Amino acid sequence: MYKWTATSTPQTKMASIKALTESPGLTSIPSSYTFIQNPNDHQAASDPEPEDSIPTIDFSLLNSSNPDERSKVIRDLGKACRDWGFFMVINHGVEESLMERMVDACKRFFDLTEEEKKVFEGKHVLDPIRCGTSFNASVEKVLLWRDFLKVFVHPEFHSPNKPTGFSEISQEYCKRTQEVARKLLRGISESLGLESSNIDKAMNLDSGFQVLIANLYPPCPQPDLVMGIPPHSDHGLLTLLTQNGIGGLQLLHNGKWVNVNALSNSFLVNTGDHVEILSNGKYKSVVHRAVVNNKITRLSLAIAHGPSLDTVVSPAKELIDNEGEAPSYLGMKYKEYLELQQSNPLHNKTCLDRVRI
Numbered sequence: 001m002y003k004w005t006a007t008s009t010p011q012t013k014m015a016s017i018k019a020l021t022e023s024p025g026l027t028s029i030p031s032s033y034t035f036i037q038n039p040n041d042h043q044a045a046s047d048p049e050p051e052d053s054i055p056t057i058d059f060s061l062l063n064s065s066n067p068d069e070r071s072k073v074i075r076d077l078g079k080a081c082r083d084w085g086f087f088m089v090i091n092h093g094v095e096e097s098l099m100e101r102m103v104d105a106c107k108r109f110f111d112l113t114e115e116e117k118k119v120f121e122g123k124h125v126l127d128p129i130r131c132g133t134s135f136n137a138s139v140e141k142v143l144l145w146r147d148f149l150k151v152f153v154h155p156e157f158h159s160p161n162k163p164t165g166f167s168e169i170s171q172e173y174c175k176r177t178q179e180v181a182r183k184l185l186r187g188i189s190e191s192l193g194l195e196s197s198n199i200d201k202a203m204n205l206d207s208g209f210q211v212l213i214a215n216l217y218p219p220c221p222q223p224d225l226v227m228g229i230p231p232h233s234d235h236g237l238l239t240l241l242t243q244n245g246i247g248g249l250q251l252l253h254n255g256k257w258v259n260v261n262a263l264s265n266s267f268l269v270n271t272g273d274h275v276e277i278l279s280n281g282k283y284k285s286v287v288h289r290a291v292v293n294n295k296i297t298r299l300s301l302a303i304a305h306g307p308s309l310d311t312v313v314s315p316a317k318e319l320i321d322n323e324g325e326a327p328s329y330l331g332m333k334y335k336e337y338l339e340l341q342q343s344n345p346l347h348n349k350t351c352l353d354r355v356r357i
């Protein structure tokens, strides 16, 4: 049986979705998880049309000594950001075995006992290590079919001390994904007509905020009624996502939901709200969601890369000055934005709407 478990604080915490699904004889979902009242009204997703497929970026070409090849990949990167806010990165140089060990370490974290995980529950949205269920169960009307672990890994590296090896593997993995993200941001800077180091400098990426988010979506007896993660855009600049080979990520593209079918050993990359702000809306953050299935546990691992927490992010001065545009977003300190986004229910681009002019 699943149950509410009391914690040392007066607030009651939900049992994990993993514990719920492992309770014997679960054939229907508890009503608190009914996200979709009428599946017929729900906008089902389809695969992208072949002529409009998800952009793929060959990362190795960013290092090309051939200037034509390099300028083409920068153009492709700009087009992917403008048309999709999303792209798949191949040939990124992070070994497949490291990606697999990282996904496995996250799986082993979720396999710890409920008692062991409780130590890492965290109380505040800015606690550096926090695991739990749903997104923010204290403010949500409907619970999500998802357990999570969130760990701040840069500028200061944190890690749960269990399971064995987690800390070493995540330190290496996060260092490597940060290098990939920074290089992509140099390309994105150039694609906006800015110096390649513009975003890096303006966002203070030497002390950029990086957070590891592991999502666990166990099988659900009624997957069409629940949601893993509801439609939202990410805070920050770029999120690099990988998964345990099981699909479930969907993007809102030209008003339609599209399934993401990832190539193995690729990173699924989406632009976050702060790329939209700094590009003054030239590049939009993409709305995405995660659906679940009734057969197999899906695990996704998102590494979010943002400015340093103290950076006030506003549209790039060079874009405003050079192109005579009016700024479309107010400046806000990234830390305040993060706190706002994490303390409210996750819903479309409601957080970004607060800074839109």
Ligand SMILES: O=C(O)CCC(=O)C(=O)O
Pocket: 213, 215, 229, 234, 241, 248, 249, 250, 288, 289, 290, 300, 302
């Ligand atoms: O699980 C996924 O594919 C999406 C996860 C996600 O959107 C997030 O962690 O922000």
Ligand SMILES: [Fe+2]
Pocket: 232, 233, 234, 288
């Ligand atoms: Fe996301």
